[in-house]
Amino acid sequence: MPAPDVSVIGLGRVGLPLALSFADRGLRVLGIDNDEERLAAVRAGTMPFEETGGQEVLDRVHASGRLELSDRVADAAAARDIVITLGTPSFAHIEIDISDIRSALDDLLPVLRPGHCLILRSTVAPGTTEFVAGYLAKQRGLQVGSEVFVGHAPERIAAGRFFAEIESLPCIVGGVDAASGERIGRLFEIFGAPIVQTTPVQAELAKIWTNILRYTTFALPNLLMMDCEQHDANVFEVIDLINRDYPRGGIASPGLTAGTCLRKDFAFSEERSNAPGMLLAVSRVNESVPLFLVEGMKRRLDGLSGRKVAVLGLAFKRDTDDERDSLSHKLMRLLERELADVAVHDPLVATPTQSFDDAVRDADVVVLATNHSAFCTPEALHAVTELAAEDCLVVDPWDCFGAAQVFAYAPEVLALSQAGA
Numbered sequence: 001m002p003a004p005d006v007s008v009i010g011l012g013r014v015g016l017p018l019a020l021s022f023a024d025r026g027l028r029v030l031g032i033d034n035d036e037e038r039l040a041a042v043r044a045g046t047m048p049f050e051e052t053g054g055q056e057v058l059d060r061v062h063a064s065g066r067l068e069l070s071d072r073v074a075d076a077a078a079a080r081d082i083v084i085t086l087g088t089p090s091f092a093h094i095e096i097d098i099s100d101i102r103s104a105l106d107d108l109l110p111v112l113r114p115g116h117c118l119i120l121r122s123t124v125a126p127g128t129t130e131f132v133a134g135y136l137a138k139q140r141g142l143q144v145g146s147e148v149f150v151g152h153a154p155e156r157i158a159a160g161r162f163f164a165e166i167e168s169l170p171c172i173v174g175g176v177d178a179a180s181g182e183r184i185g186r187l188f189e190i191f192g193a194p195i196v197q198t199t200p201v202q203a204e205l206a207k208i209w210t211n212i213l214r215y216t217t218f219a220l221p222n223l224l225m226m227d228c229e230q231h232d233a234n235v236f237e238v239i240d241l242i243n244r245d246y247p248r249g250g251i252a253s254p255g256l257t258a259g260t261c262l263r264k265d266f267a268f269s270e271e272r273s274n275a276p277g278m279l280l281a282v283s284r285v286n287e288s289v290p291l292f293l294v295e296g297m298k299r300r301l302d303g304l305s306g307r308k309v310a311v312l313g314l315a316f317k318r319d320t321d322d323e324r325d326s327l328s329h330k331l332m333r334l335l336e337r338e339l340a341d342v343a344v345h346d347p348l349v350a351t352p353t354q355s356f357d358d359a360v361r362d363a364d365v366v367v368l369a370t371n372h373s374a375f376c377t378p379e380a381l382h383a384v385t386e387l388a389a390e391d392c393l394v395v396d397p398w399d400c401f402g403a404a405q406v407f408a409y410a411p412e413v414l415a416l417s418q419a420g421a
């Protein structure tokens with residue numbers, strides 16, 4: 001293949017769909033990852049994870065020959081535009097971990113030359129893009145804005161909607177100078193979505209606060225759910241009272257709120273917060289939902305030792321196969337610490353789980369941990385009532401079954417759900 005137009009470093013849930021999208025629009029792309037298994041899957045033409053429409057795009061790109069792969073970050077320098085889509089976790093002590101990005105920069109330093117444009121697509125803490133620009137200038141003496149170009153173009157697409165949203169969501173571009181912003185804008189123009197130019201730090205803040213807004217939005221109904229339990233009130237009825245025909249309502253619904261982005265991106269603000277602890281409290285609310293559910297089961301069943309608990313759903317959100325940073329794992333660990341016999345079923349994730357029937361059969365408790373569409377059906381509820389223990393406790397914070405009860409026994413859930421329908 002002739003020299004690539006663009007390199008994408010990190011072919012994860014963000015990088016691979018992005019690399020495919022560039023290639024699908026006619027660019028020659030070099031995709032780089034150090035995970036041999038991932039590279040082998042893509043080379044063989046198989047999407048390594050579920051992304052709506054991904055396999056079809058991969059099929060087209062495969063046939064076009066416009067995507068090449070490498071396991072060496074330095075190879076990225078073959079293209080003028082280099083997009084970094086590496087993971088940016090947070091340390092447990094609330095500090096961004098940019099070690100993957102640092103390591104990629106160190107690999108690139110010797111091969112960077114005038115004309116290169118480095119684009120951070122990963123989610124980063126405020127100031128990281130300026131750090132990258134400063135690092136190139138310091139280590140290589142490269143003039144940013146005239147010799148090389150640097151900026152942040154954050155990914156705000158939701159998993160499962162990549163190929164639709166890449167064409168429609170405004171693309172935020174924060175170049176460290178006007179020339180960098182223009183270069184990055186020209187690259188992303190190919191998708192047809194509006195390009196919104198700003199500064200690097202505003203781009204960084206816009207991305208992390210997009211996620212902080214969501215994380216906080218869900219913490220409120222989760223806290224309300226716990227409040228309602230204290231007062232023996234029904235959270236779904238209270239939410240209806242808040243929202244019904246009220247122009248300033250709009251509280252969201254409870255659930256298990258996590259996932260790799262929401263669970264860590266708040267930390268990128270919290271690490272230098274003017275209100276230390278505020279977002280940590282938001283996180284603690286969402287993180288305490290599994291314990292709240294376990295305590296609720298314990299109280300109702302007088303302990304969980306030796307009780308069979310069927311957990312439905314391992315993915316962090318509805319209809320995805322992504323189980324990274326899902327609260328289901330925490331829920332299961334807490335249940336095991338209560339000596340419960342935990343069974344689990346998820347039809348989508350790669351981790352092997354039991355069948356629905358095996359997980360639910362004779363269960364004393366069934367927990368809807370993920371609101372997968374497949375679980376939110378009358379058929380699934382009927383199967384629970386037929387297979388589980390007669391007076392099985394159903395724990396449904398998502399209201400999958402439409403009974404509007406976080407904790408209720410299966411016959412009651414069935415009756416309420418049928419009455420609601």
Ligand SMILES: NC(=O)c1ccc[n+]([C@@H]2O[C@H](COP(=O)([O-])OP(=O)(O)OC[C@H]3O[C@@H](n4cnc5c(N)ncnc54)[C@H](O)[C@@H]3O)[C@@H](O)[C@H]2O)c1
Binds near residue numbers: 015033085088
């Ligand atoms: N997943 C999402 O829905 C989403 C959405 C918006 C933004 N983001 C952000 O995008 C970034 C990437 O997220 P992701 O979910 O795609 O991460 P990911 O972990 O799925 O992908 C990272 C990829 O980089 C590879 N990698 C790691 N170190 C490497 C190295 N030294 N050299 C080459 N490859 C290396 C890994 O093998 C992996 O395939 C993160 O900053 C994340 O916060 C993610």
